[in-house]
Amino acid sequence: MKQVVYWFKSDLRIHDNEALHAAIQSDRPLAFIYIWDPLQDLPTRWGTLKIGAHRKKFIFECLQQLQHQLRSLNSDLHVLQGPSDQAILEFCLSNQIDTVFTQSEYFPEELKILEQTRQALKAHEINIHLAGESTLLREIDLPFPLGQLPNSFTPFRTKVESQWKIADLLKSPHQFKFRPMNLSLSEEIQIPLAVHDSRTAIPFSGGEHHALQRLNEYLFERHDISRYKETRNGLMGCDYSSKFSLWLAHGALSPRMIYHEIKAYEQKHGGNESTYWMIFELLWRDYFHFAMQKSKSQLFQWAGLQVARCPPIPLDQEKWKNWKNGTTGQRFIDANMRELKATGFMSNRGRQNVASYWVHEYAQDWRYGAAYFEEQLIDYDPANNWGNWAYLAGVGHDPRGWRKFNIEKQSLQYDPDDKYQKLWLEQ
């Protein structure tokens, strides 16, 4: 009998994973792979890296945990190196595999890799079976076709909330049997090094187990969820916001799992504006994901979703260096940029301010800023990052035009006693 392989990409989890579920239901001997494609180590057209040290470490932590989980289910995770299409083809040919199961893609670069892989496999009569999405709402649950996605968030939210439909969680493979393929033991996954900074707001590790632990802690152990709306604009510490983005970005946590746990929390402890607000923010995430699916690569262009614009601004190297290194002389901006570089994370408040500074005070091409975030952020997510940057630059989904922040005012409002700035500039 022919065998099948499951290809993990940005869905590094076992729980609530629709594509994985489909692979298991095929009821054929199954192997699991992840591919580290050398494309990920190449510099971008902006002179930045695609993946910096903080995110690489986090991804390998997720992989290591997945490998342990699969081994506990009498299976294994094989990490292949090489261009995705070639690596997967070789693996399939040497293991009598005729079907590859993997999660659907809708981001332009990922779609391109998937298409190349599909072509390479097709030549050898190997099929790709796609399933699952990384959003809270599935596309089929939207009360309108994707092509009619509203051009701004509020009408999207209103429509979605008027016909609210969230799928149930899928059974975990722990609860049903699958047949592991008979392969030699894979190599132990090694975690690449990244410098650790003790001031970090994210003393967390990658992996599904840590994600579920954090979810339980944020909701049921510490009840932080019931204060979220008041604390979410904070700058310091682990608990002003959930930090779920770290795991969401790599698929180590399902947004539906967050949703159903919040509903369970509301049943037990009562709901309030804060419990609702977390779901509201997850809808922002969904909105950016659907918007990228609809607009394809347009959100990576200088003009974004706008029809016409003046030509792109040439890069000022001095400003670029100062912004990235946190040496602009604007303390609030510098503190945030130093936190990002040292830890791979920055609060939402910080992200809005440093983006506004780059785009409006420094008057630079917003795409350099987005590319630098892509390099540094552990929670980098193409739709959320480029969508938020375009939004702040006034070329995204925003009927009100560009968003310029008064940095001095923001700094006084959100860091009134200078604690955050002292932490990153003086310690």
Ligand SMILES: Cc1cc2nc3c(=O)[nH]c(=O)nc-3n(C[C@H](O)[C@H](O)[C@H](O)COP(=O)(O)OP(=O)(O)OC[C@H]3O[C@@H](n4cnc5c(N)ncnc54)[C@H](O)[C@@H]3O)c2cc1C
């Ligand atoms: C310029 C800029 C770039 C950004 N880049 C990214 C990125 O690459 N990846 C990323 O996940 N988020 C990005 N965000 C959104 C937001 O800053 C982060 O999701 C949030 O800070 C993550 O921390 P948290 O999980 O503790 O958030 P919480 O406040 O606890 O929110 C819970 C979840 O809601 C979602 N969410 C919250 N705010 C937003 C938002 N503005 N847009 C979309 N989803 C949101 C996230 O999935 C988040 O994990 C960016 C925002 C800006 C302004």
